[in-house]
Each structure stands twice: as structure tokens, then as C-alpha cells.
Amino acid sequence: MNLTPDQIVMFDAWGVPINATIFYTWIVMGLLTVASMLITRNLRADVPPDRWRTTLEVIVQGIQGQIDEIAQGPSRHLLYFSGTLFLFVALSNLLLVIPGFRPPTSSLSTTTALAISVLIAVPLFGVSSRGLGGYLKTYLQPSPIMLPFNIISEFSRGISLAIRLYGNIMSGAVIAAILLGVAPFFFPVVMDVLGLLTGMIQAYIFAILATVYISSATATPSHPLSEKDNS
Structure with a gap:
């Protein structure tokens, strides 16, 4: 049993092996791109919304609401x-x-x-919001002696994001495979439900943590989120 899709080669493209990770990543990106294009192709004020547009608006508004609660300020850029x-x-x-x-x-x-993209986004958002000098000062808070610890904390966030998401999804896939081998007629339904629930929870946690990290970098010095989050 392959524990990771990296070990599965789907096909060769001009002599370059394409593994399952790359193949299914492009499928997910393609589905999101096509769905967004189809739903928003008639996104005009004079066109009444259909059920797909209404569903998309509910999702976007829900995400924006969660971001607003964390950022406690202008947060459209985080959406x-x-x-x-x-x-x-x-x-x-x-x-x-x-x-x-x-x-x-x-x-x-x-x-x-994904974790690296968050690590890159944090300083980019921080510099754009507070300026280069203002952002770099956050690494000296509450005192200059904390500089190395704040830098280590910054990188540990990315490591924890990557390992947390990978571990939860990979372990769920392994457990599902084991249970399917034990009772193939009963556990598929149960594991499908648990997979849906776990998948949504992990997506929510990952996005929320990324928002918290970016908000801490963009918050004003007087805002509670300006303090480095070491979780």
C-alpha cells in the first residue's frame, strides 16, 4: 500500500514521470477554475442570481465573515x-x-x-500594511533579545501547518484502507461521512491559522494580534 501519492506514477510526459500528487493537484485546480468561470460568467447586476451563484455568494460571505472576526479590521485583501x-x-x-x-x-x-506560500504571504502582507521598518520591528518585540526566538517561531509555524495537514489526511486515508479490508460492505459509508467531515475541518483549520498569522503581521502595534502568535 502506497502511503503517499508521490509514489504513484500516473503517466510519463515526454520522459518526465507525472506522479499522482501533481496529476490530482491539477485536477483540483482545473475544477475550481472551471466552476468559478461558469458560475461568474453572468455576474452582473441586471442578471438575477441562480442557485449556483447564490451558493457561491454564501460560501464567500461565510469565509469573509470568519476572516473579519479574526482580523478585527479591513480584511478584504485576506479573502x-x-x-x-x-x-x-x-x-x-x-x-x-x-x-x-x-x-x-x-x-x-x-x-x-501550501505552508511555504503562507510563510511568504506573512511578510508580504506585513510589509504592505506596516512598511518594511514597521514589520521588521515586530521581530524585536517585546525586546530585541527575542529576535532569534521570533524568527524560529516564524518558521515553526510553517512546519506545523505542513505536518498537521499532511498527518491528518494521510492517517485518515490509511485508516480507511485498513477498515475497508476488514469490512468492505459496511465501513465505506461510514468512512465517506468521516472523510467529508474531516476534510472540511482540516481545510477550515488551515485557512484560519493562515489568516491568524497574516493578521498578526498586519495588525497595528496597539492591536492584540500584533503580538507574535507562538502556537
């Missing part, structure tokens, strides 16, 4: 980044119920790439 992370992780995990689908989030390479 595009954190919302995209949530939709990608959620759809990757939800497609686990399709027989043969291997979620890219069960690969450590995918979760590491």
Missing part, C-alpha cells in the same frame, strides 16, 4: 488568499470519497508547498 487556500484544501479532501482519487493534501510535498 483572496485565505479563501483560495480553504477552497483548494476542502475540495482536495472532499474528493477523497471518489474511488481511486488520492487527495494531493495527503502528500507532504503539497502541504509543504
Whole structure:
């Protein structure tokens, strides 16, 4: 049994092996892109919303509401980044119920790439919001002696994000495979329900943590989120 989709080669493209992680990642990105294009193609004030547009608006408003509660301030800029992370992780995990689908989030390479994107986004958002000098000062809070610890904390966030998401999704896939071998007629339904629930929870946690980290970098010095989060 392959524990990670990195070990599964789907096909060779001009002599370059394409593993399941890359293959299913592009499938997820393609589904999200096509769905957004189809739903928003008639996104005009004079066109009454259909059920798909209404569903999309509910999802977007729900994500925006969660971000607003965390940021405690203007947070429209976070919607595009954190919302995209949530939709990608959620759809990757939800497609686990399709027989043969291997979620890219069960690969450590995918979760590491997502975590790196958060690590890059934190200083970018911080510098754009507070300026280069203002952002760098956060590494000296509450005193300059904390500089190395704040830097270590910054990188430990990314490591924890990657390992947490990878571990939860991979372990769920392994448990499902074991249970399917024990009782193939009963456990599939149970594992499908648990897979849907776990997938949504992991997507929510990942997006929320990314929002918290970015909000801490963009908050004003007087705001509680300006203090470094060491969780």
C-alpha cells in the first residue's frame, strides 16, 4: 500500500514521470477554475442570481465573515488568499470519497508547498500594511533579545501547518484502507461521512491559522494580534 501519492506514477510526459500528487493537484485546480468561470460568467447586476451563484455568494460571505472576526479590521485583501487556500484544501479532501482519487493534501510535498506560500504571504502582507521598518520591528518585540526566538517561531509555524495537514489526511486515508479490508460492505459509508467531515475541518483549520498569522503581521502595534502568535 502506497502511503503517499508521490509514489504513484500516473503517466510519463515526454520522459518526465507525472506522479499522482501533481496529476490530482491539477485536477483540483482545473475544477475550481472551471466552476468559478461558469458560475461568474453572468455576474452582473441586471442578471438575477441562480442557485449556483447564490451558493457561491454564501460560501464567500461565510469565509469573509470568519476572516473579519479574526482580523478585527479591513480584511478584504485576506479573502483572496485565505479563501483560495480553504477552497483548494476542502475540495482536495472532499474528493477523497471518489474511488481511486488520492487527495494531493495527503502528500507532504503539497502541504509543504501550501505552508511555504503562507510563510511568504506573512511578510508580504506585513510589509504592505506596516512598511518594511514597521514589520521588521515586530521581530524585536517585546525586546530585541527575542529576535532569534521570533524568527524560529516564524518558521515553526510553517512546519506545523505542513505536518498537521499532511498527518491528518494521510492517517485518515490509511485508516480507511485498513477498515475497508476488514469490512468492505459496511465501513465505506461510514468512512465517506468521516472523510467529508474531516476534510472540511482540516481545510477550515488551515485557512484560519493562515489568516491568524497574516493578521498578526498586519495588525497595528496597539492591536492584540500584533503580538507574535507562538502556537
